Amino acid sequence: MSDVAHPATEYSIVEGEPPELMGRNLNSAGHLLASATAFFFLAFVFAYFYLRSLNNDHLWRPKHVDPSLTLGTLVMALTVASALLVRLGVLDHRAARRAQWRLKGALALVAGLIAIVLQFVEWVSAGFGPADGGYASVFIGWTAFNVLFVLGTLFWLENLLATAFRYRRIPSGAPAPGEASGDAGRLGHDIADPLSLVRSGLESLSFYWAFLAGLGVLAWIVLYLI
Amino acid sequence: MSAVAVEVRPPLWRRLIGFNALTAVVFGIGGYYLGWFIGHHINGASVAYLGVGGIDQNDLSVFLGYFLGVAGFLIGMGFGVYPWARLRGYPPSLREKEQQGVGRYFGLCTDHKVVGIQYLCGIGLFFFIGGLNAMLIRVELLSPARQVFPAGQYLTLVGMHGTMMMGIMSSAILGPFANYFVPLMIGARRMAFPRIESLTFWLLMAGGAILTTTIFFGGFPTGWTGYQPLNDQANTGMDSYIVFFALVGISMCLLGLNMIATIVTMRAPGLTWSRLPIFCWGVLSTAVLQLLAAPVLIAVLGMAMLDRTAQTTFFIPSGGGSPYLYQNLFWVFGHPEVYILALPGFAIVLELLPVFARKPLWGYRLAVAGMLGVTLLSWLVWQHHLFMSGINSNLRPFYMLSTELISIPTGFTFLCGLMTLWRGQIRFTVPMLFCLAWFFNFLIGGLSGVFLSDVPSDVTTHGSFFSMAHFHYTIMGGLVFTFFAAIYYWIPKMTGFQLNERLGKIHFWVMFIAFNSTFAPLFAAGFLGQARRDVTYPAHLQFINDWVSISAFVLGASMLVFLYNFVHSLLFARIKAPVNPWSSLSIEWQLPSPVPVHNFDQIPVFTSDPYGYGEPSRPSALPAASPAGGSS
Structure with a gap:
């Protein structure tokens, strides 16, 4: 029989995981997700330069294919502003200024949502369609998938904000072992300090959102300025 | 886990739906037809169920059907519970780590x-x-x-x-x-x-x-x-x-x-x-x-x-x-x-x-x-x-x-x-x-x-x-x-x-x-x-x-x-296998068969790699002297 495990030991009485484990996991996941996202959009960067260099049938970018620089800049600026607000929110959270973090987080969410609305406005008012050449295809494809990634990240932000608002009146202390470890065996009512979930998620979100905003700036340079 | 989990009876609707492979299939099929319907509504193209009456050339409806079908399948499996709880600011509440029974192999x-x-x-x-x-x-x-x-x-x-x-x-x-x-x-x-x-x-x-x-x-x-x-x-x-x-x-x-x-x-x-x-x-x-x-x-x-x-x-x-x-x-x-x-x-x-x-x-x-x-x-x-x-x-x-x-x-x-x-x-x-x-x-x-x-x-x-x-x-x-x-x-x-x-x-x-x-x-x-x-x-x-x-x-x-x-x-x-039939030094073979749900009573401490064959007998991992977690 083993020295390290026994079948009869109940799961509920084995030791708790260290509280910082979820933070570590989310931190590595945020970086890995950013790498995967980079490779995803690399395909669109490749498509842009490849089709531009081929210019098949001189249809890379017909004259009427000219998206609004104003709207594109606004979308990019709002995304960057949203990421910046989340970053400032992290600093507030670290300094135990929870009300300020919630305010900045909410503003970041609103900024991100406005960016998405403006992106829709741009598609509708662009004056060209997806079939209008290589550039139009890359433009529509890149921005459409970017919106999906932004939506996913805003969903993550909303999760953290919703928890922060729901438990805004409970004091936040040092989490107990197992408390914020992300242990899937724990049920909702086991978790005495749900704010620990926010604590571990916010740093990772901030990194990923800043990375995605950076990709937004890259998209803006490639699609509007070059 | 430090606290003993208290069993909470799930609400009636969840007990009825169940969240398993069966509900997943039902929701998946429902989701497919919903997407298919929406796709046809958008495109206004010809209608054909599963190719009957001609091949369905409305790609949009097929894609939407698949996407909503997969979404329905996953929701039916129970994957919607966690994001839904988090969306409203609650910690997760679904018991997802069943310890026994065949049912655990047919769900989340x-x-x-x-x-x-x-x-x-x-x-x-x-x-x-x-x-x-x-x-x-x-x-x-x-x-x-x-x-x-x-x-x-x-x-x-x-x-x-x-x-x-x-x-x-x-x-x-x-x-x-x-x-x-x-x-x-x-x-x-x-x-x-x-x-x-x-x-x-x-x-x-x-x-x-x-x-x-x-x-x-x-x-x-x-x-x-x-x-x-x-x-x-x-x-x-x-x-x-x-x-x-x-x-x-x-x-x-x-x-x-x-x-x-x-x-x-x-x-x-x-x-x-x-x-x-x-x-x-x-x-x-x-x-x-x-x-x-x-x-x-x-x-x-x-x-x-x-x-x-x-x-x-x-x-x-x-x-x-x-x-x-x-x-x-x-x-x-x-x-x-x-x-x-x-x-x-x-x-x-x-x-x-x-x-x-x-x-x-x-x-x-x-x-x-x-x-x-x-x-x-x-x-x-x-x-x-x-x-x-x-x-x-x-x-x-x-x-x-x-x-x-x-x-x-x-x-x-x-x-x-x-x-x-x-x-x-x-x-x-x-x-x-x-x-x-x-x-x-x-x-x-x-x-x-x-x-x-x-x-x-x-x-x-x-x-x-x-x-x-x-x-x-x-x-x-x-x-x-x-x-x-x-x-x-x-x-x-x-x-x-x-x-x-x-x-x-x-x-x-x-x-x-x-x-x-x-x-x-x-x-x-x-x-x-x-x-x-x-x-x-x-x-x-x-x-x-x-x-x-x-x-x-x-x-x-x-x-x-x-x-x-x-x-x-x-x-x-069903002939019982010895705990370590190959005399392996790797740690998984030092555990009971099948392995308990919690894997280890205490997280072990590793002292060497698991390939010390032909060397004087030495364990590659020891039980921890005190409770310990993962290492960074």
Whole structure:
């Protein structure tokens, strides 16, 4: 029989995981997700330069294919502003200024949502369609998938904000072992300090959102300025 | 866990719905028809259920049907509960870690061992379907002229076989065995993200089901690569291919992310990088490739989907696009994909050889360097698939050399394996036989690959049965043989029961001989001019093809021997396996069989690597003196 495990030991009485484990996991996941996202959009960067260099049938970018620089800049600026607000929110959270973090987080969410609305406005008012050449295809494809990634990240932000608002009146202390470890065996009512979930998620979100905003700036340079 | 969990009775609606495979299927079908309806409402195109009354040419409705079908399937499985709770600011509230009962295998379960067994059965099912397609292909090729299937159906068979095998089998080792054993090997109680772990499995199953529905939509003519412009021109059966591979890509990406996060952050105290089991190194290398290559696949399939629905022109030259864009992006994923399939095989062989040679692993660091080298170089070779597609001829030498260069790190692992065998006390058990076969098969696969990496010889062999034989030696000889090695090796730990040794040896010898008898003659067929994916071939090649077909049927029969052994041993004979039947020093074999839900009473402390065979007896891990967690 083993020295390290026994079948009869109940799961509920084995030791708790260290509280910082979820933070570590989310931190590595945020970086890995950013790498995967980079490779995803690399395909669109490749498509842009490849089709531009081929210019098949001189249809890379017909004259009427000219998206609004104003709207594109606004979308990019709002995304960057949203990421910046989340970053400032992290600093507030670290300094135990929870009300300020919630305010900045909410503003970041609103900024991100406005960016998405403006992106829709741009598609509708662009004056060209997806079939209008290589550039139009890359433009529509890149921005459409970017919106999906932004939506996913805003969903993550909303999760953290919703928890922060729901438990805004409970004091936040040092989490107990197992408390914020992300242990899937724990049920909702086991978790005495749900704010620990926010604590571990916010740093990772901030990194990923800043990375995605950076990709937004890259998209803006490639699609509007070059 | 510090607090004792209090059982809370779930609300009535949740008890009624249940969240299991049955509700998932019901929600999935409902979701499909909802999406299909919305798609038709948007496009206002013709209506056809499952092809009745004509092929449904409304790609938008098919895509929306699949997307909402998958969403419904996952919600029915219970994956909506966690995000819904978090959306409202609550912690998770669903009990997802059932400890007993068969029901845990048919739903969302966050126990990595359950997910491992789910993967083993799920992958086995689709491997069987893919294999059945192969048998039908060989039936057709018994005669040089068309006899059983029309050309279009034959192409669909070839495409389904290739796509199923390349897609589903990408997770053949990481799905069942890495999910099950990596947390044990690193001294953890779980994966870093258990819900994502379960999600990767169910996404794969949804994808497999979707691919099989392609026959209702007329199939697809492109083979597993989905090349343009056929892809854009094909009927809606192509949509199944796109959604299937996109789901596989998402599953692979998340699986890779989870594996890397787990190995990096959850290793037990004392488990330094130089003590990490070689299997975990192989998993890590594969996971890196999965994480980074799969997004490129998803992106290119997204472009194909937009071409087919939103009328973009990514791949249409008359609209400013280019089919070569697809070829380039597909192979940026596609060649790392080959190593996603091959690297886990290396890892299994290197993990098992010391156990059965009773010697420490020779050149541990060299083996690690070899696997990491393959991981790196696999990004620099993709254009060798385009030698015959009209790429700039100045680029050919670079890609020829980079492709040949990859044989050096591959050789490292080969060398380490052979040197581990040298003067070992080899035990010819069933898992060891499969590992030894890997040396033979992969050597032939590797050597024939040199012909395809050289531009002059590739010109004559590209698109022929030669390349088909090459990659079957590499993938089936390299992956499937090690897949069976892993099954025979680890099933006693996973189930607590042992497989029949005699039947295992019969399975091995029949499979090994039939495999070589099937694929070796195909090199000759390729040299003699038989083209891939052609339903007809020159009459003088009939003898070779008949030989190959009969060998393939024997190969298929060998799988039935395995299936009988598996089912009979585990369900009927049920002979208890010893706790450590192979006298392995690896930590998973120091645990009870089957492993308890919590894996370890206390997180162990590692004191050495697990390959100290032939040295004075020493444990590689000890119980912790005090409660401890993961190490950073």
